[in-house]
Amino acid sequence: MRKKVAIIAFDGITPFHLSVPCLVFGGQHGESLFEVSVCSAERGPMRTTAGFDIAARKSLRALAGADIVIMPTWHDDCRPAPPALLQALRRAHAQGALIVGLCLGAFPVAEAGLLDGRTVTTHWAFAGQLAARCPLVRVDQEVLYVDEGDVLTSAGAAASLDCSLYLLRKLAGADYANMVARRLLVAPHRDGGQAQFIERPLPVSGSDCRLSAVLDWVQHRLAEEHSLDALAQRAAMSRRNFTRHFRQATGTSFKQWLLNQRLAHAQRLLEKSDAPIEVVAQQSGFGTALSLRQHFRAAFQQTPSAYRRLFL
Template sequence: MRPQEHLPAAPKVAVVAFDGIIPFHLSVPCLVFGSQAVRAEDPCFEILVCGLQAGPLRTSAGFTITAQRDLSGLEEADIVVMPSWLTADREAPACLLDALRRAYARGATIVGLCLGAFPLAQAGLLDGRTVATHWEAAGLLAARYPTVKVDQHVLYVDEGQVLTSAGVAAGLDCCLHLLRRLRGADYANKVARRILIAPHRDGGQAQFIDRPLPASPAAGRFSELLAWIDAHLAEEHSIDALAARVAMSRRNFTRHFRQATGTTVKQWLLKQRLLHAQRLLETSEASVERVAQAAGFGNALALRQHFRSAFRTSPSDYRKRFRPNAPA
């Protein structure tokens, strides 16, 4: 979340469609940003599906779609989404690259989902940035564009004006993250519940790279443990105590925890506490000190330090933005 981010009353989201697109990829940003507003004071986003080619566009599923606009729609968009691309080795046409560059130059937020990172890289919009793409294409992206740092272990990367995601369902994570950045955690959580997906997934692509884990009783125990921790974030949680709770040694527990969540206990706890603090700042009148205690940070100073590091703003400024009528 960036406090200087201001959008018009009805922000326009331009989604690029092209011949041969996978319908699911196209539906991801339309589903997240096209959802009806969950708060009366928040206007809906306006979705513009912009066709790369004129006329009906064929999809990979065999049916055709008709785009509302051509690429000129990108010129008036506040957010431009490249929801995918044909293949990692297919060059994007000059008209698309020019449209992406113009949108970026006037300050639009640019989003590349899955292989959509490739046209963005070809347009020069990813130079010097850390990005994500589908793990199968990460090596090719890094080799073809050496000035781009490809992180194949994450679900998405937020670099401010440019966001990129890993493959397929990770596009939902990225779009929900951007929605959270623009409208707050409580709003994004309500949209996630409406479309029946998790508001936030922990871990990264490493969980999905061709090394499936065998089913085990530990998986059920970990699900129960994570739910229990989430309900007791205000308490202290040591690795030894959590390991004992699921009847594991410390070594086995840390290994299984990373396999289950894709991250460490410390990182997972910090992320959950920050998410809980966001929700409390948006939905309650509790002081920053009380929010810090309820989220498990102990005191307001610790919350402010972690909050600024994660969101580049203070808890008070965050509350002013997403709950402007809250008491001081």
């Protein structure tokens, strides 16, 4: 059965933000998996920031039967969300819908109380306003997106694509998400992160070719041991320069990046093969099944076996 995706539009919306989830979950490639609807509290034509009008065919009542509800952005002045929108978000969440707040869309989601005591991210320039508006949430402006299980939020602009592709990968698997990413001409961001946080991915192309070449070399040898000294030597850098360049390029440490790469490789093996967990652990660089289970549960809050069952 197709999952119902409700995307909320409003008067004054930025077309780019609205188009992101429509492109990722809609179109011909998504017809067999998702039923996408754009809905709004307003009736009739709605203005956009690009100078043309749009109209939604459905009202906020469409949220009641949705599996996924996406708030793709919000007004740049971060005005309080109307009570009808907040109530619709709360009702959809209570009925089991996954709620997604992309970019400034995190504001209405947080205002609805769906992230109280939890972590949220949004565009870095508006993080302070969100923290002041919703003091019960923890705002992290350093990450691309945050997965709280039943609520996802993303940073600004292009990070909405990252978050949407991440969610698509969770729902439909790596191969499908990669196919969609190729159609959109963007890189599929598949790195896991510590707990529910997704670290900044490795750039598709970097100015430091030596660093990129070394990391590509590591990605093809995840089952092997890697030391900073050996990798710095391969990159013709000192250990200090290698560490500095690495953090500038990826936003994280080499140890965390390597763990993310190994977790992502383990996910791919679990999705696409029936290899025993012990073999998956060895091929992804964890060595033992126990080590894989410990790291996998810490990152994704489930066991490798439970994750595999999602793709059977």
